[in-house]
Amino acid sequence: MNKNTQYxxxxxxxxxxxxxxxxxxxxxxxxxxxxIVTGVTGQDGSFMVDYLxxxxxxxxxxxxxxxxxxxxxxxxxxxxxxxxxxxxxLTDSHSISRIVEKLQPEYFINLAAQSFVASSWDFAxxxxxxxxxxxxxxxxxxxxxxxxxxxxxxxxSEEFGDVSYVPQDEKHPLKPRxxxxxxxxxxxxxxxxxxxxxxxxxxxGWLFNHESERRGAEFVTRKITKNVARxxxxxxxxxxxxxxxxxxxxxxxxWSHAEDFVEGIWKMLNHKEPKEYxxxxxxxxxVREFVEKAFSLAGIDGEWAGEGVNEKFALKHxxxxxxxxxxxxxxxxxxxxxxxxxxxxxxxxxxxxxxISFEELVKKMVENDLKN
Numbered sequence: 001m002n003k004n005t006q007y008x009x010x011x012x013x014x015x016x017x018x019x020x021x022x023x024x025x026x027x028x029x030x031x032x033x034x035x036i037v038t039g040v041t042g043q044d045g046s047f048m049v050d051y052l053x054x055x056x057x058x059x060x061x062x063x064x065x066x067x068x069x070x071x072x073x074x075x076x077x078x079x080x081x082x083x084x085x086x087x088x089x090l091t092d093s094h095s096i097s098r099i100v101e102k103l104q105p106e107y108f109i110n111l112a113a114q115s116f117v118a119s120s121w122d123f124a125x126x127x128x129x130x131x132x133x134x135x136x137x138x139x140x141x142x143x144x145x146x147x148x149x150x151x152x153x154x155x156x157s158e159e160f161g162d163v164s165y166v167p168q169d170e171k172h173p174l175k176p177r178x179x180x181x182x183x184x185x186x187x188x189x190x191x192x193x194x195x196x197x198x199x200x201x202x203x204x205g206w207l208f209n210h211e212s213e214r215r216g217a218e219f220v221t222r223k224i225t226k227n228v229a230r231x232x233x234x235x236x237x238x239x240x241x242x243x244x245x246x247x248x249x250x251x252x253x254x255w256s257h258a259e260d261f262v263e264g265i266w267k268m269l270n271h272k273e274p275k276e277y278x279x280x281x282x283x284x285x286x287v288r289e290f291v292e293k294a295f296s297l298a299g300i301d302g303e304w305a306g307e308g309v310n311e312k313f314a315l316k317h318x319x320x321x322x323x324x325x326x327x328x329x330x331x332x333x334x335x336x337x338x339x340x341x342x343x344x345x346x347x348x349x350x351x352x353x354x355x356i357s358f359e360e361l362v363k364k365m366v367e368n369d370l371k372n
Contacts, residue, residue, distance in 0.1 A: 035107035042216070046074035064086070065088070131186075143198050158181035158339075160206075167282065205268055210257060210261045211365065224290055250286055250287070282343055
């Protein structure tokens with residue numbers, strides 16, 4: 001990755017990649033075996049790039065939107081000539097078609113999305129265009145220009161939504177409860193149609209909740225750990241602080257570390273046949289548990305008091321000091337109360353198993369935010 005420009009992040013100068021246009025990429029990558037990965041500035045995409053550079057000899061083309069402000073902090077650590085960034089807009093079908101035609105990738109891993117569930121009600125059309133229509137355009141480009149390209153589409157446990165049974169496996173019906181979940185369910189059906197109609201190796205994986213130190217600050221897990229770090233520092237300096245505010249703390253989720261999931265994605269893509277799998281920890285934890293664990297790992301003992309929307313988490317020996325409040329504005333219009341995956345099929349057929357436990361996940365995130 002050619003680092004010839006710089007940008008500032010939290011007061012520190014960080015080298016940034018030279019983002020190529022398609023003609024520059026064609027000249028640089030002619031004759032190379034490569035994998036296109038979208039969403040590389042996000043959590044999943046950046047871990048996917050790390051995995052591919054370490055475990056394959058492929059050149060990795062990271063698709064990024066052209067922005068006036070760089071947001072490349074998650075890939076700023078990568079310094080490898082096999083990784084290049086390419087201007088790539090998933091809402092532009094012509095751009096997608098031209099990139100597949102010119103670069104002739106061996107693999108196409110689509111991890112880009114409008115992935116914040118809460119925002120999908122406010123930006124339903126944008127969510128659909130980014131998460132569903134773009135998948136149709138990718139599949140069509142592969143069909144027309146590189147039919148032997150293996151394609152992975154990132155699915156979500158939110159597709160199961162109003163669950164029919166627990167835990168959820170590959171046979172669970174699609175019952176989304178948000179525009180985000182619906183967009184991912186539609187993308188799954190498109191992937192299935194193109195696979196069965198044209199014989200393309202196109203698959204989707206249902207990824208249950210996965211987090212990391214690279215997770216965006218708007219997601220509940222990172223919101224918790226960043227605020228825990230802020231509150232811990234305020235307590236140490238004796239400064240007043242605003243409590244953390246959350247919505248439904250009794251929502252249950254199946255949390256894993258994103259680093260474990262990218263290995264599962266690669267195993268799916270290199271399975272003997274195109275087959276779709278659930279990736280999950282097979283454990284469930286509440287948002288409440290995440291809060292307790294995060295504060296505890298930061299050395300803060302708290303306890304719960306009150307009921308319903310008046311419930312709060314306060315310092316154990318100073319209950320007048322509130323650490324967390326309930327705020328009804330963070331409740332979803334239609335809540336998914338319980339998501340618990342059954343990844344036994346992936347564990348059996350792909351020999352895949354998550355390595356990072358729930359406690360290790362929370363610890364990594366808390367330590368990262370305390371350090372930063």
